[in-house]
Amino acid sequence: MTGLQDKLTPAQVEEFGRELDEIRQRIVADLGQVDVDYIHNIIKTQRALEVAGRGLLFAGFFPPAWIAGVTALSVAKILDNMEIGHNVMHGQYDWTRDPALSSQKFEWDNVAPAENWRHSHNYMHHTYTNILDKDRDIGYGVLRMDPAQKWNPYYLGNPVYATLLALFFQWGVMLHDLEFDRIVKGERKWSDNKEVGLKMLKKAGRQVGKDYVLFPLLTGPLAPLTFLGNATANLTRNLWAFSIIFCGHFPADVESFTEEETENESRGQWYLRQILGSANITGGKLFHVMTGNLSHQIEHHLFPDIPARRYPEIAGEVRAICEKYGLPYNTGPLHKQLFSVAKKIVKLAMPWNGEPRTPATVESDKTLRAA
Amino acid sequence: MTALVPRRARRLASLAEALLTPHGMDRYLELVDPMLVRREVRGLVTGVRRQTPDTVTLTIRPSRAWRGFVAGQYVRVTVEIDGVRRTRCYSPAGSEHDGTLELTIKADPQGLVSRHLNRTVTTGSVLGLSTPDGEFTLPSPRPRRILLLSGGSGITPVLSMLRTLADERHEGDIAFLSYSNGADDALYRAELADLSRRLPGLRVVHAFTHAKTGGDLHGFFSKEHLAEAAPWYPDAETFLCGPKPLMDSVREAFEADGLGAHLHTEEFTPPALTFDTENAEGQIRFARSGREFENSGKPLLEQAEDAGLKPEHGCRMGICFSCTQIKTAGCVRNAKTGETSSEENEEIQLCISVPVGDVEINA
Numbered sequence: 001m002t003g004l005q006d007k008l009t010p011a012q013v014e015e016f017g018r019e020l021d022e023i024r025q026r027i028v029a030d031l032g033q034v035d036v037d038y039i040h041n042i043i044k045t046q047r048a049l050e051v052a053g054r055g056l057l058f059a060g061f062f063p064p065a066w067i068a069g070v071t072a073l074s075v076a077k078i079l080d081n082m083e084i085g086h087n088v089m090h091g092q093y094d095w096t097r098d099p100a101l102s103s104q105k106f107e108w109d110n111v112a113p114a115e116n117w118r119h120s121h122n123y124m125h126h127t128y129t130n131i132l133d134k135d136r137d138i139g140y141g142v143l144r145m146d147p148a149q150k151w152n153p154y155y156l157g158n159p160v161y162a163t164l165l166a167l168f169f170q171w172g173v174m175l176h177d178l179e180f181d182r183i184v185k186g187e188r189k190w191s192d193n194k195e196v197g198l199k200m201l202k203k204a205g206r207q208v209g210k211d212y213v214l215f216p217l218l219t220g221p222l223a224p225l226t227f228l229g230n231a232t233a234n235l236t237r238n239l240w241a242f243s244i245i246f247c248g249h250f251p252a253d254v255e256s257f258t259e260e261e262t263e264n265e266s267r268g269q270w271y272l273r274q275i276l277g278s279a280n281i282t283g284g285k286l287f288h289v290m291t292g293n294l295s296h297q298i299e300h301h302l303f304p305d306i307p308a309r310r311y312p313e314i315a316g317e318v319r320a321i322c323e324k325y326g327l328p329y330n331t332g333p334l335h336k337q338l339f340s341v342a343k344k345i346v347k348l349a350m351p352w353n354g355e356p357r358t359p360a361t362v363e364s365d366k367t368l369r370a371a
Numbered sequence: 372m373t374a375l376v377p378r379r380a381r382r383l384a385s386l387a388e389a390l391l392t393p394h395g396m397d398r399y400l401e402l403v404d405p406m407l408v409r410r411e412v413r414g415l416v417t418g419v420r421r422q423t424p425d426t427v428t429l430t431i432r433p434s435r436a437w438r439g440f441v442a443g444q445y446v447r448v449t450v451e452i453d454g455v456r457r458t459r460c461y462s463p464a465g466s467e468h469d470g471t472l473e474l475t476i477k478a479d480p481q482g483l484v485s486r487h488l489n490r491t492v493t494t495g496s497v498l499g500l501s502t503p504d505g506e507f508t509l510p511s512p513r514p515r516r517i518l519l520l521s522g523g524s525g526i527t528p529v530l531s532m533l534r535t536l537a538d539e540r541h542e543g544d545i546a547f548l549s550y551s552n553g554a555d556d557a558l559y560r561a562e563l564a565d566l567s568r569r570l571p572g573l574r575v576v577h578a579f580t581h582a583k584t585g586g587d588l589h590g591f592f593s594k595e596h597l598a599e600a601a602p603w604y605p606d607a608e609t610f611l612c613g614p615k616p617l618m619d620s621v622r623e624a625f626e627a628d629g630l631g632a633h634l635h636t637e638e639f640t641p642p643a644l645t646f647d648t649e650n651a652e653g654q655i656r657f658a659r660s661g662r663e664f665e666n667s668g669k670p671l672l673e674q675a676e677d678a679g680l681k682p683e684h685g686c687r688m689g690i691c692f693s694c695t696q697i698k699t700a701g702c703v704r705n706a707k708t709g710e711t712s713s714e715e716n717e718e719i720q721l722c723i724s725v726p727v728g729d730v731e732i733n734a
Contacts, residue, residue: 034454036451036454037454043398047398097456206392207392
């Protein structure tokens, strides 16, 4: 695999994998009522915020009510998508056998149908994390996010596409599964999308129906204000989700891999790739909740099916293991990580930034430990 | 106008569903009160009494979605224990003509759910319920002569039949032969005494297996007991529920007399599953989770669990159908009946299906 991994002997990689497995087993054995109570509380909060937000918009003629309503609704949508939807659909609560928390049955407040997302995200992205041409999260099929993606003039628009993707992120997540880029390249036929497309239409119809038709109509003369309020809440969630998710894998120093490098990976090597390919964001407790604990992207990628509320408690141990094996643990405050992502998006629009970079991690152990 | 109200209510409900998409109304209603849900059945415990030291009798008011049950059927009861939902089957003991639900649950010393229910349920608890299921029911029209035979907590489905027949003012002969260890374990004695006063054709016989006094009959089931309790039993339809040894000896007696067709049974104790772990071969594949492993010869549910999967399941004995999944390819043998089936895209119960060679499950 990459340079850094060559520094570890196969036995070390195996030992490293075993240490991570131990953390996992300890947490799995400890799961219980407190985890269920936690997610039930988050769900209660989310539903209450949603009801309050929708209710306040009935008084939307009064500006403070409109602002409060939009804020409540935005937070509700963020919680629904991130701390509840993303995590439940990862199977983090399947052990409870509660149908309302079942990864196979849960549907989120997002135009992307849960079933399609489980394929594109849970399966494709989490199995092939940061493997070029396999992990379709690298640029979502529209952006150049890695120097190894061959430059062409289309990529001059990289910053523009990224901005559009951030604004319409839920639609981007939905269309992601159609694999337009592969259709353009002729690797996939239009007709392959019929079934997926129908599901999208149905789900998107319902979501658009409630946010942009039914709720506005119900508020009568306030319809334009309600429409605008719901659109703002969706936009806020889009910008937030895009920011958090792009900080998860694309800050500088996060590595990507080729298919050849990752053939016949052992479990330890798989863990290694998850760590090298992910980045965390530092912040307070509320911040972590609002990101769905994806601020602990590294821990999430190691253990995607462990309840996310457990990531903060194991982060220290994971970091210590990384230090022990001389591995980077990429983390930083939101503004720093975001700036790093933005810089990459702009830089990679240009043809002269085409050389795949040598992983910074092999250059010196000093930068590695400071990361 | 009366016809318009439900239609209008339905329209309002579907508007509410559209407004509350994707979660639906129940996920909001249950936060206000778990009994308000519309699609799932739940039960509010309105009464708790203890007839014997190791049983609890619950009176339950089911939520709106409940459509009643037929005497002899069972319901799946779901409770949360340490954050995990657990489901078990119990037969209601009350009359099918009664709107409430009565369950009597014996605490099995090894039983997670039965012990939990005995320990923790109080008035005001809310339990998850299923719609009722099961074929162990009285035929319609009712047979003229009916023998009801039970052992221990197996009394509940047959008592339900008796109470239903009492509500229907059944005029034929009914014998109720109930086995228990002794007077301390005998369930529903007062109710049975009350019923025999109300139903002229009813004869209640208490048989104690471990006590020499206090009952009408003593010792384990025998043909003499049968002749004593219901001399006309060859003319009757017999309904039996109880522990396996009782079921086996009754079945044997009826088979010997060529009366097997008149004996109807319900089993709540796990049957002895037959499987062979020595000569197992083939690959098992759980398609959706992508998990693949060697067939160990055990039932599929156990194999899946051994492989780290957690399929939905309930009774683990082939009666509740919670673990039903679609078998997309391969052949399985039903460990209860020995029947094999190799149809594609067939629904099978994981807990009692043993793979014969390669099998693929869509789960």
